[in-house]
Amino acid sequence: MGKGAETRDLILRRARDLASIEGLEQLTIGLLARTVGMSKSGLFAHFKSKEQLQLSVLQAATERFVREVIAPALREPRGEPRVQALFERWLGWEASFPGGCPYQTAIIEFDDRPGIVRDYLVETQRDWQDALTTAARIALEEGHFRKDLDPETFAFQFTCLALGYYQHKHLFRDGSSKARTRDAFEQLLESARA
Amino acid sequence: MGKGAETRDLILRRARDLASIEGLEQLTIGLLARTVGMSKSGLFAHFKSKEQLQLSVLQAATERFVREVIAPALREPRGEPRVQALFERWLGWEASFPGGCPYQTAIIEFDDRPGIVRDYLVETQRDWQDALTTAARIALEEGHFRKDLDPETFAFQFTCLALGYYQHKHLFRDGSSKARTRDAFEQLLESARA
Numbered sequence: 413m414g415k416g417a418e419t420r421d422l423i424l425r426r427a428r429d430l431a432s433i434e435g436l437e438q439l440t441i442g443l444l445a446r447t448v449g450m451s452k453s454g455l456f457a458h459f460k461s462k463e464q465l466q467l468s469v470l471q472a473a474t475e476r477f478v479r480e481v482i483a484p485a486l487r488e489p490r491g492e493p494r495v496q497a498l499f500e501r502w503l504g505w506e507a508s509f510p511g512g513c514p515y516q517t518a519i520i521e522f523d524d525r526p527g528i529v530r531d532y533l534v535e536t537q538r539d540w541q542d543a544l545t546t547a548a549r550i551a552l553e554e555g556h557f558r559k560d561l562d563p564e565t566f567a568f569q570f571t572c573l574a575l576g577y578y579q580h581k582h583l584f585r586d587g588s589s590k591a592r593t594r595d596a597f598e599q600l601l602e603s604a605r606a
Numbered sequence: 607m608g609k610g611a612e613t614r615d616l617i618l619r620r621a622r623d624l625a626s627i628e629g630l631e632q633l634t635i636g637l638l639a640r641t642v643g644m645s646k647s648g649l650f651a652h653f654k655s656k657e658q659l660q661l662s663v664l665q666a667a668t669e670r671f672v673r674e675v676i677a678p679a680l681r682e683p684r685g686e687p688r689v690q691a692l693f694e695r696w697l698g699w700e701a702s703f704p705g706g707c708p709y710q711t712a713i714i715e716f717d718d719r720p721g722i723v724r725d726y727l728v729e730t731q732r733d734w735q736d737a738l739t740t741a742a743r744i745a746l747e748e749g750h751f752r753k754d755l756d757p758e759t760f761a762f763q764f765t766c767l768a769l770g771y772y773q774h775k776h777l778f779r780d781g782s783s784k785a786r787t788r789d790a791f792e793q794l795l796e797s798a799r800a
Binding site: 519520523524533534537538562564565568569571572573575576577579580582583584592593595596599600602603 | 713714717718727728731732756758759762763765766767769770773774776777778786787789790793794796797
């Protein structure tokens with residue numbers, strides 16, 4: 413990694429933590445400049461605009477999601493073990509962000525604001541749905557899931573559990589959210605099995 | 607309904623529509639005064655503070671939720687018919703709010719802000735979980751759901767579908783969200799049946 417790329421990487425990590433707590437909309441070039449101790453013009457050279465900065469933060473999150481959730485799951489055996497790995501990896505994912513899953517907070521902020529950030533969120537959520545659908549379809553082909561399972565419905569149910577987990581955790585704060593979500597996922601697997 | 611109660615009711619309906627689009631936090635007494643064409647002091651006489659106004663909007667939503675979702679479902683036969691009625695009534699609920707389900711938007715705004723609004727949201731969400739848990743337990747007692755079903759997990763899964771529906775609808779806007787959520791609910795019922 414060259415010096416320029418290293419600096420950009422460092423800035424993006426600070427930007428990610430700020431965005432996770434404050435929301436992407438609060439992530440201005442001015443605030444970020446103060447946080448990393450650089451000039452605003454120096455940051456503009458890296459990111460051109462606030463929207464590009466917001467997009468870069470999400471793109472960095474995606475690289476990390478692929479590295480920490482998708483790639484390790486793909487190394488598991490095809491079928492249910494891979495579906496389970498996707499679930500467990502995903503469940504651990506938001507813990508590394510101070511304000512919770514960066515996509516989730518971004519979707520809440522941007523779902524009614526047309527633009528490149530919203531487009532990117534739609535695209536990545538479609539990719540995630542497709543990855544889950546494919547994993548379910550493979551589990552069906554391997555004979556782990558029943559033949560009449562609809563893989564797309566399974567993927568939707570998986571995503572629903574994710575959203576339920578976030579809400580339960582942030583609203584109730586009673587320490588039971590992970591166990592409850594695992595129970596619900598186990599039920600989902602049970603109903604999907606051949 | 608006396609004149610005072612009638613005025614309060616009218617103000618609350620305007621407040622509800624404003625809050626649904628802009629969020630509860632944007633619902634100031636000043637903005638509401640301009641919208642309904644009253645003085646700020648006149649509104650203060652009704653609501654005392656911004657927090658009390660926010661709480662009143664949510665309490666009015668709860669009255670409506672009980673009237674439109676809970677009460678009609680309770681008139682259905684005990685067991686699966688009642689669970690299905692809760693689902694169908696709930697699925698139609700957010701359509702009457704211009705910016706979507708008022709609890710959902712309020713939870714996103716207030717889950718990290720301690721105070722009477724957050725406390726109220728936690729309380730009403732617990733009530734809703736309890737209502738769903740009770741409905742599932744009755745379905746089990748009636749022999750519609752299997753004996754080893756965990757009613758609390760069922761209630762959690764039901765709520766997860768709600769959250770998934772909202773996100774799917776607001777993010778993808780492809781008209782498929784309701785059908786997809788119904789499919790997922792049908793799967794959930796299928797796995798719960800005796």
